[in-house]
Amino acid sequence: MDFHIIRVARTVLNVTDLDRSRKFYIDALGFIETKSTDTHIYLRGLEEIHHHSLVLQKAQSPSVEVISYKVANDKDLNALEHLFSSKGLKTKWMDKGSQHAMGRALRTQDVSGLPIEFFHEMNQVERLLQRYDLYKGSRVQRIDHVNCAVPNVQKAHDFYCQELGFSCSEDTVDEDGMLWASWLHRKHSVHDQAFMNGVGPRLHHIGFWLPDPLALIHACDVLASLDYAQSIERGPGRHGLSNAFFLYLRDPDGHRIELYNGDYLTCDPDVGPLHWQLDDPRRQTFWGAKAPDCWFDEASDVLDIHTGEICQAEEPLLKKKKPEFII
Known part of the structure; x- marks a missing residue:
């Protein structure tokens, strides 16, 4: 390339x-x-x-x-x-x-x-990694990934892998081998970009990396103490896919933020993706707790780069009565 x-x-x-x-x-x-x-x-x-x-x-x-x-x-x-x-x-x-x-x-x-x-170019500023006096809230460290709902996961997966040079770490397929979700990366972690089967194009969430799993727990306590308990949508818990600890939040405008820690390296080019079956309940939450319906149904609208208008969303090609299959 x-x-x-x-x-x-x-x-x-x-x-x-x-x-x-x-x-x-x-x-x-x-x-x-x-x-x-x-x-x-x-x-x-x-x-x-x-x-x-x-x-x-x-x-x-x-x-x-x-x-x-x-x-x-x-x-x-x-x-x-x-x-x-x-x-x-x-x-x-x-x-x-x-x-x-x-x-x-x-x-x-x-x-x-x-x-x-x-x-390519963005101004650089002071890295505050060792300014422990500034650590508060979730102690967020860096952006990690985005997850987007799209009507055709296979089409998105193929374009990003074949044309943009992404690699797939994990995916979800049904009994017919149809692709329901895909976790793609450029950096050596589980994903930079995930695609999930759903009404789209929409942004499902932005994931931010935390220093350790206890930071997720501390974030819950801080949110509750500041009267943001209602902003906690899902978790804390551990994903089967990616093996990561997670906490999903909704900001005051409804945008979904994931606080995230604990996935693994994906730097070996000879290691192929881990395949999950659609009917495996461990994928979305390794500990067994199910996600609420709003987690599947709601996401943020995206804009046309020229007009600034909301892009028209389409129904997914693959349909199921209740999509309890994606993280």
């Missing part, structure tokens, strides 16, 4: 009340505020040296503007633009300076309709 995608690096969420979002993400969860304006808050984890990994952007209604990937070189952006254009997919250049702390970036609508972005 003529380009090198490193990892998922940031997301841009539209929120309706910046003060309310600040209290949730900074005061409760412990994100670091790098910079803020009247319309934006730029956040990062304690481990992160880049300017931000999460942007909260004031808007009239909640949505997802873009999911961003970091590439190794600026020239990679031109190669990616050629690829997406050759496939008849929308592209849009974001000039240097049009987004705070970033160089030029390429935006596109992928084969599922998800708004994704590629960039």
Whole structure:
């Protein structure tokens, strides 16, 4: 390939009340505020040296503007633009300076309709990993992954693996061998990008890495003490898929955040994906507790990169009475 995608690096969420979002993400969860304006808050984890990994952007209604990937070189952006254009997919250049702390970036609508972005340059700031005096809330360290609901998982899986160079760590298949979910990575962890069968394109959640499993428990106590107990949607628990500890939260606008710790290395190229059967109940929660219906049914709308309008969602190709099969 003529380009090198490193990892998922940031997301841009539209929120309706910046003060309310600040209290949730900074005061409760412990994100670091790098910079803020009247319309934006730029956040990062304690481990992160880049300017931000999460942007909260004031808007009239909640949505997802873009999911961003970091590439190794600026020239990679031109190669990616050629690829997406050759496939008849929308592209849009974001000039240097049009987004705070970033160089030029390429935006596109992928084969599922998800708004994704590629960039190389972002300003660096102080890494706060050993500023233990600043650790609070969930002690969030860094962005880890995104999970998106798409109507055709096989199509998304094939494009990301065959065209973008992703590898699959784990997947879920039914008795007919149909692909229901796929966990794909560029960095050497279980996933940067997951796809789940569902109404889409929509963003199901953003996963953030915590220093240890006890940080998830501490986060629950902090959330409850600050009257955010109702924001806890699912967990804490352990996934069968990925083996990770998890806690799912809903922010004040309904965006879903996963606090995450404990998966494994995926750096050996000769190790193929771990396959899970659709009827194996250990996949979604290794300990046996089922997820609530809202976890399957609700997700964040995504925007068209040109019009800024919500992308029309489609029903999934694969259907089941109750989709208790994805984490």
